[in-house]
Amino acid sequence: MRDGRKHLRRATRILSDTAIAEDVCQHAYLKAIEKQGQIRDPEKLPGWINRVVTNAALDQLRHRERQQQAYSARGEHPTSQLNGEDRLVESETQDELYQLLDRLDEPVRQVVVMRTIQGMTGNEVKQSLGCSAALVSKRLHRGLDQLRQWIRESQREGVAKP
Numbered sequence: 001m002r003d004g005r006k007h008l009r010r011a012t013r014i015l016s017d018t019a020i021a022e023d024v025c026q027h028a029y030l031k032a033i034e035k036q037g038q039i040r041d042p043e044k045l046p047g048w049i050n051r052v053v054t055n056a057a058l059d060q061l062r063h064r065e066r067q068q069q070a071y072s073a074r075g076e077h078p079t080s081q082l083n084g085e086d087r088l089v090e091s092e093t094q095d096e097l098y099q100l101l102d103r104l105d106e107p108v109r110q111v112v113v114m115r116t117i118q119g120m121t122g123n124e125v126k127q128s129l130g131c132s133a134a135l136v137s138k139r140l141h142r143g144l145d146q147l148r149q150w151i152r153e154s155q156r157e158g159v160a161k162p
Helices: 004-014 018-036 044-074 083-102 106-116 123-129 133-160
Strands: none
Touching: 004 018, 004 044, 018 044, 083 106, 083 133, 106 123, 106 133, 123 133
């Protein structure tokens, strides 16, 4: 996309996080590629992509705000408020989680990541992957069950180690 830097700057200004902004832009570009045949006036494509990037960034920002409100309601603190040692533990835990996610079958992993990490709704995942809501639900539950099982096994092994 020729306006890629402009889109990235816009998304970064909204989100204050370049990595998440890059993901938002990539998602917008994929959406543009999927829908390009439906646009009647090709000259309006750059403006449409700009709007998609902006909306996706705002959606991501709202999602992040909802997560922070949920943390506050439960009396928990998001990672940004943790001290150095707690951040290290959080980071190691995330690394372990990503290793477990990598062990899932690709179709299951896609759904789990989209729903739990990217915060997409079931309907958004269904549309993105082009499959039924029932299949999205089935893959999500299968993936989460498998992750829970691996975590329990890991915890038992950790307790057994000297």
